[in-house]
Amino acid sequence: MFHYYLFFLFISLIESCPLKTVDSRSGCYCGIEIDGTNYIQCQPYSIEIIPEFTRSYIYDKLNLSFNFIRNITYESFNKLRVKKIYLQNNLIEFIDKQSFNNNLLNYLEELHIDILNNGSLEVFCYGTWQKLRILELSGFNLNKHQSCFEKFHRLEKLIIKNSKINFLSSYLYQLPYLHELSLINNQIEYLNFDINNNNDNHLTLSSSPSSSSIKIFNLTSNQIRTISNDLFQHMPLLHTLDLSHNFIENLPLINQNNLLNINLSYNLINYIQLNDNQTNYDLSYNPICTLEKSQSKKNLFLKKITQLHCDCRLAFYLNDNLINKSKIIGINQPFDNETKCSTPISFHGLFLKDLTYEQLFSTCSDVLPVHCREVNHFQQIQNYTNYIMETTTTTTTTTTTSAIQSTKNTTQIDKVTQKLNNRLAVSSFRLTSFYTSYENHSLTIYWDFDPTFSLNSLTFIQFQIILEQESSSNTQIIRRSGFISPYLKQYTIHHIPSNKNYYVCLLLTRSSFGTDKYCREARTKITTTTTTTTISNTILS
Template identity: 35%
Template sequence: MLFLLVFLFLIHQIKSCPLTDEYLSRCHCGILTNGESYIKCDENSLNHIPKFKRSYSYDELILINNNIKNLTSSSFDNIKTIKRINLYGNNLSFIDENLLRLLGNYLEELILTGNNHINSLEFLTRYPLKKLRLIKLNQFNLTNINLEKFFHNMTNLEIISLNSCQLKHIPNINHIKQLNLENNFLTQTIFLSTTYYYLNLANNYITSIILQNNKNLISLNISKNNLNEFYSLTISNKNLTILDLSYNYLTYIDWTILNDNLIYLNLSSNLFTNIIINSFPKSLLSLDLSLNQLKTIEKNSFFQQLIYFNLNLNPFDCNCHLKWLKNLMKKFNTTTWLCSLSDFKCQNNFMPQIIFFNISFIKVFNNYALFIQWSIIDNYHTINYLQITIDKPYRISQKFYLNKTRAFISNNIQFNQYYHICLLIIHKYAHDKYCQDIFAQNPIINNQIKFQDNDFIFNDNNNNNNNNIDINIDTKTNDFNDKHLYLLLIGSCIGALLTFILLITCCYLCYQIYQYKNINQQPIYEKCSQNIHYPIYHTHPTCSHHQIIYNSENLSNSTDSTHIDTSSSTTTTNHPKHIYQTIDSQEYRSLQRQHQHLFELWNESVKQKR
């Protein structure tokens, strides 16, 4: 009975399809299981919007991938109650500004594809679109349009997709939750700080992404860019759940961005040669590492939690140390392996081999020490580093490398004690351990050991961490350092002595120069006396005061009588001539004592004159 009712309802919908007869062969009306009705026309069958013979309440108009060019003001007149219009894949060249004048109270979704030349969005703002929730514009020219302004009043708008719209920056539209900017002109470094929940920046030209404040961001897609750098400046990206970095040029990322909420991570088609498994969050369920440069990967229980795991097309060295991975991948539908070694077997010449490992108990001065020697062959350079461990209590040394073949342990080594010493070899295939027990008895005197330049000497006396081994410097190294210390002290003394002599010499030269200047410096009254030809009471340019100078000899030899003041005209020509100027008492006292007799003679002459 129910089936019959549904069948009759469908027949009714077909008969009530509002299209004119010429479109019934290319279009059809239908109803979905959720009760929504639609009108859909076949692809590549329309050159313009179909004509509707009457108004009827339909939910969706689907005209994708046709050849429609123009949208006029009357294109949707007879279907004004439509909720969703999908014109994706059409090559629109004209959109009338009044296109949506009758759809403001009904339209919720609008999808349009242009011809890369439409550069106006006036049809969206001419009339209010009260219920518009989603808009997708493809192949528009929006370079010079202020998108923040255009979408500001569309308060119900949640999703904006602007694919291939020639955009050069990310618009900041606060009330939008999802923004799609795929295939635009975004370039160089992006300092990302948005309020969006979902952001798609795929297929652009971005070289670097620096995450800043993105507290709402849940999904971020930056695939198919030119990324070689990706990291975070803050910890405000903790809601990030989906991250797609595929098809870039990454060799490293800031693993701290992988927060505890991350579920999906796509790193495929990059240039990773090493992956830090312990950095992945425990929340991760899907991981794609395909098409990278991975040669090996460490075994970790983390992989067991994954629902999806892809390692395809990596150049793995598929030796015996990757057997665990071969068994694990049976769980996932990923079977395309690219192996340089495909038999999952280990040949001895690929593994580092230890040739010699020996421990000796020695005595250095009054202290006991353990002297460790080893020799390792690593033809294929697989070793990452070495370490030494000792028990009672357990301690471990710092990391060192293959060029070191000896070590000395002298921290708390006691006589008549057993010690368990191990050499750890950490290489790219596994972690190997070679151990040996030694009883601290009958020590070798230190002069029986020939020291070498590559002896590993590690001193951790300043480290308060008791888990580290203190490996002290041997006696030969101490002697070497003492000799250098003596030479340093002698050199310092010689340098100090030469510096002192240089200072004394400089002081002596300065004193001689000072004496020479004092001897050759002419007193100020003598300088002024050299210019005796100046008139009486005339101030000499080089003297800042009036001076009195007496010099009869010079006056008698002078032929220029015009410089003599009329006040002296009453004197006889046979008398000596007097030229005088005032002298400050302070300046008078400053004169040298050997010249005071000159002024005494002047005083006497003045008295006689008077």
């Protein structure tokens, strides 16, 4: 019976499809999903202008993503009634400020839109926007017209990506129902609440305390190095904070009583000291070396830790009431089974789970690798180590082994220090090749770097590809990737028209050194037998 209902519903949708022209193979068409959701869909890479609509029933969603749309005019959605619109990954350069100021806003609940070259927010200043709940923006300039957000009374979720944003006004993050705010990949360096600070890449939040309804704050993939201590005063309901993929070196100070989840994975933290038991930390993929003893390890999540200094400090952190020192450590919370030791040299590359407590206690030098921070009360840890080694049964070779190990550490410390310095010396990174090829309307970018450069240091460098094209008046961004893995050494952009001139740019963002931009000119042309690309031999910038 249900299938008959869907069949009749499908027939009625065909008859009521608002598209003036329907082409299910290479253009736009209407349809219905198994759950009854009705939609209007345009095939990827098939249209350059928004199709013409006629009056119709209310549709659940319109998907125009991954096409070549450049302009949105006042008439683009004038006769459309739809709840969700997806316009990501187009080539939008212009949006008429009256584009949404029509009957559409009586139905629109979600809008996802990308624009090139720091587009204006002025389009949101017109119309009522009385039903909008979710808004996703990419490529906009948010340093003007933030006051237009004041009318978004029902907005629940705001996502801002790849945009220019130096401040968040109270018009925006004090919206009464806004519970999730995401600022992703906006090159933000500092987050503070000083309303007089207007430096580039410094995100300033202007607000009175206890005024925000935000519960989830996402700042992933920026260039943040520190977090203001009064963040939680301005966002008292916050329970999830995502700071992953930034350049943070120290744990933020938390002054909040309620439970908080903080994602600090993929940062530069090498020392852990927990100040509270009400916060859950994800510190995976950090170059963690030493840890302070804490009351609980249950609120700490560590995955893929590979730079640990494995000695008596770590043994004390894992267990300070040890009876059997020959016990294998195994998978010991909060570490996973892929945790590796980096120093001392005798344990380099070994999995922590395969070592014994006796091996950790056998090394207790007061000399640490140069990038490591000393723990508190190290003298007490040494005394405890001596007590453990003297009061439990040991083999006759223990003393000899410890002496040999201590001598080995002393003779190898210079090598370890030099190795760790090389890992952190990201300033020495340089490209050795950078070229492209073009075939079947796909442009592939290749790069390589100095083979002597430590692969471990690549975790401190972020890669991004931009494809630009010159016009009579300015240079336009045609495509922009997100952050990509530096290990790939190649990246393909599909559906690139032939017989055109482009600039292919590789952005390298290095911790503490800013962003470098390397560009090459690419002229694509197709012959009858092969497809080639002509490339300049000079890096342009």
